[in-house]
Amino acid sequence: MAGRLYTxxxxxxxxxxxxxxxxxxxxxxxxxxxxxxxxxxxxxxxxDAGESFGVVESVKAASDLYSPVAxxxxxxxxxxxAKPELINSDPYGEGWILKLExxxxxxxxxxxxxxxxxxxxxxx
Amino acid sequence: xxxxxxxxKSRPNVHAPRLPDAGVAAAEVGDVLPPxxxxxxxxxxxxxxxxxxxxxxxxxxxxxxxxxEQFYPLGSCxxxxxxxxxxxxxxxxxxTTLHPYQDEETVQGALELMWRLEQALCAVVGVDxxxxxxxAGAHGEWTALRMIQAFHRSRGExxxxxxxxxxxxxxxxxxxxxxxxxxxxVASGPDGRISLADLEAKLSxxxxxxxxTNPNTLGLFEREILDIAELVHNTGAKLYYDGANxxxxxxxxxxxxxxxxxxHMNLHKTFTTPHGGGGPGAGPVGVKADLVPFLPTPTxxxxxxHLKLDFKRPQSIGRVRSFYGNxxxxxxxxxxxxxxxxxxxxxxxxxxxxxxNYLRKRVEGLLDLPHEGPCMHEFVASARNLAPNGxxxxxxxxxxxxxxxxxxTIYFPLVVPEAIMxxxxxxxxxxxxxxxxxxxxxxxxxxxxDPEKLHHEPHSLPxxxxxxxxxxxxxxxxxxxxxxxxxxxxxxxxx
Numbered sequence: 001m002a003g004r005l006y007t008x009x010x011x012x013x014x015x016x017x018x019x020x021x022x023x024x025x026x027x028x029x030x031x032x033x034x035x036x037x038x039x040x041x042x043x044x045x046x047x048d049a050g051e052s053f054g055v056v057e058s059v060k061a062a063s064d065l066y067s068p069v070a071x072x073x074x075x076x077x078x079x080x081x082a083k084p085e086l087i088n089s090d091p092y093g094e095g096w097i098l099k100l101e102x103x104x105x106x107x108x109x110x111x112x113x114x115x116x117x118x119x120x121x122x123x124x
Numbered sequence: 125x126x127x128x129x130x131x132x133k134s135r136p137n138v139h140a141p142r143l144p145d146a147g148v149a150a151a152e153v154g155d156v157l158p159p160x161x162x163x164x165x166x167x168x169x170x171x172x173x174x175x176x177x178x179x180x181x182x183x184x185x186x187x188x189x190x191x192x193e194q195f196y197p198l199g200s201c202x203x204x205x206x207x208x209x210x211x212x213x214x215x216x217x218x219x220t221t222l223h224p225y226q227d228e229e230t231v232q233g234a235l236e237l238m239w240r241l242e243q244a245l246c247a248v249v250g251v252d253x254x255x256x257x258x259x260a261g262a263h264g265e266w267t268a269l270r271m272i273q274a275f276h277r278s279r280g281e282x283x284x285x286x287x288x289x290x291x292x293x294x295x296x297x298x299x300x301x302x303x304x305x306x307x308x309x310v311a312s313g314p315d316g317r318i319s320l321a322d323l324e325a326k327l328s329x330x331x332x333x334x335x336x337t338n339p340n341t342l343g344l345f346e347r348e349i350l351d352i353a354e355l356v357h358n359t360g361a362k363l364y365y366d367g368a369n370x371x372x373x374x375x376x377x378x379x380x381x382x383x384x385x386x387x388h389m390n391l392h393k394t395f396t397t398p399h400g401g402g403g404p405g406a407g408p409v410g411v412k413a414d415l416v417p418f419l420p421t422p423t424x425x426x427x428x429x430h431l432k433l434d435f436k437r438p439q440s441i442g443r444v445r446s447f448y449g450n451x452x453x454x455x456x457x458x459x460x461x462x463x464x465x466x467x468x469x470x471x472x473x474x475x476x477x478x479x480x481n482y483l484r485k486r487v488e489g490l491l492d493l494p495h496e497g498p499c500m501h502e503f504v505a506s507a508r509n510l511a512p513n514g515x516x517x518x519x520x521x522x523x524x525x526x527x528x529x530x531x532x533t534i535y536f537p538l539v540v541p542e543a544i545m546x547x548x549x550x551x552x553x554x555x556x557x558x559x560x561x562x563x564x565x566x567x568x569x570x571x572x573x574d575p576e577k578l579h580h581e582p583h584s585l586p587x588x589x590x591x592x593x594x595x596x597x598x599x600x601x602x603x604x605x606x607x608x609x610x611x612x613x614x615x616x617x618x619x
Contacts, residue, residue, distance in 0.1 A: 031541065034593040036593060036596035036597045036600055037596065037597075037600040059592045059593055059596055060535040061535060061538055081601075081604055081606055082601055082606045082607075084597060084600070085597070
C-alpha cells in the first residue's frame, strides 16, 4: 500500500482522516519468528507517541510494542488472541494490531517504504 | 529410547512397600483440615511397584545431560565442572544436621563459614559487605535494587527510573520492573559496547541506577567503565554490577574498583556450585559502605572470634529469604574458594578467557563474528552467513545435539541476529574444544551441502524436534480462555 508509513521500532501505520491503523512490519515478524502470544491494550486507553502499549512474544524473544502516534485505542484486532500466527502470515493485512483515534498531530519522523527497506538491510 | 510417563505405566491395585504400623493413632483428615480444602475423591496418582519406580527414574536419569558427562557451552551461564570436594564438604554431618532454629552458641562453625565466605567474596569483587541470602542471580538483582531504592529514599529522593543496556540479560529489566522502577533502555554502539552519548542523554535526576554487566553479554569488556561510573555518579545514581560474567575477571580486576556500588555474584556460575536442575542457586550481593545500612537482616558479625547474627539494623530492607539463604551452596562455594586460593581463582579466569578466544578463533570463517576480538570469557557468533542455505541458529544448535554436545545459547543477546553465544569456561581441555569446533565445521558443511538433512536433526536423541510453536500457542490460547484444552499428554483428574 502506498500510504503505509514506518517507524524505527518496526511498526507500520496507515492513516484515514483521524483513524490510524497500527501493525508490525514484515521485517519485524521475520526477525521475531513464529509469534505465539500478544499482550494488547483495552479499547479506550490513551497512548502517547512512543508509549509501550503491549508485548509481542515469539519462541525466540518478547518485544515491546510502541504506539507510533498519540491517540485513543478504538479497536483491537480480536482475532490475534486465538490466531497470533496472523502476524507472521499477513503482517500488513489480517495481522493488523489496533486502530487509534489521533489526539494530536501526526509526527513527521515516519519513513516511507523505500527508506524503511534501506534501514533494515543493514540489520538483517 | 523413550520412556512413558509414570501415569501411563500405572496399573490398578499395585502397591509400593507397605510400611509397618506406626503405633500412633492417625488423625482423620477431616478433623485437621477445614471442609473446603478437602477433595471429593482421591487424587489420581500413578500406581507402580518399587522396582518399576526405580527403573522408571533410572531410565530418565540415563537420558540426562550434565557437565559431569560432556561439554556444556551455554553462553552467559558459566557451566563449570562441580568439584567432588565441594560435595564432600557439604556432606559433613556438622552441616547437614543443622537446624535453622538452633541456638547461636551451637552453630559457631556455620556462622564462621558464612563470615569467611563473606570476607572472601568482598575481596574478589572489591566491596565492603556482602549478604549471602539471595537464592539466585535475579533474586540478587532485586535485592540490590531494593537497597538502592532504600538508599535514595533515605535521602528524600524518589528516583523512578533504572537504565539497562539493550544487550542486557532479560532479568535486569525484569528485576527493575518488579522493584517498581520504569525501565529505560540504553543503546549499544556499533562496537557492541554501551553508547556513552546515549547514556548521557538518558541520565537525569530521575535515574536510580544503571545496571551493567562487564564484560557485557557480547563477551566484550566495557573499556570506558571509569567514564561510565563518573557519568552515573555525577547524577547521584548508583552503578549496579550484574555478576553473570564475573568468571572473566576474578583476581584480575574488581567491579568495586571500577566504580560499581552494588555487585551480585552467582555462586552457581562462578563458584562451582551446581547450576540448573542440580541447584538450588545462590546469588550473594556485595555493596559499598553507603549501601551497607540497607543490607537484609540478619548479618553475621564477628567480635574477638565470637560470631553472632545481627537483627538490629533499623534501615535494613528486611529479610529477602527464609533463614540464611541456601546454606549448602555457601559451603560448596567456600570449599571451592579455599581449594583454589587467590592465585587459583586468577588462573581460572585467565584460562576461561583463553578457552573462549581459542574457540572463537577456530569458529572464525565458519560462522559470522559480528564484533572484533579478542573476547573475554565468551563470544557471540551469528549463523546469518548460513541464511542463504535456509539454515538458522536453531538448526546449528540442533545439529550440535545430534553430535553429542549441549547447544550454546541461541537468539541472545537480542542485538545480534541469529546469535550463537558460546562460553566454554576453564573446565574444558583443548581436545574437547577442538572436538566442538570440528562439530561446528561439520555442521556448516552439511548446511551448505545438504541443508534438508540438518533441518531434521537430531535423530539419535529420545525426542527429535519438538513443536515449540504449537505448544506455546495452545497453552497461551488456553490461558486466555480461547480454548478448553491445552493438549497435555497426560490429563490430571480435576475434582
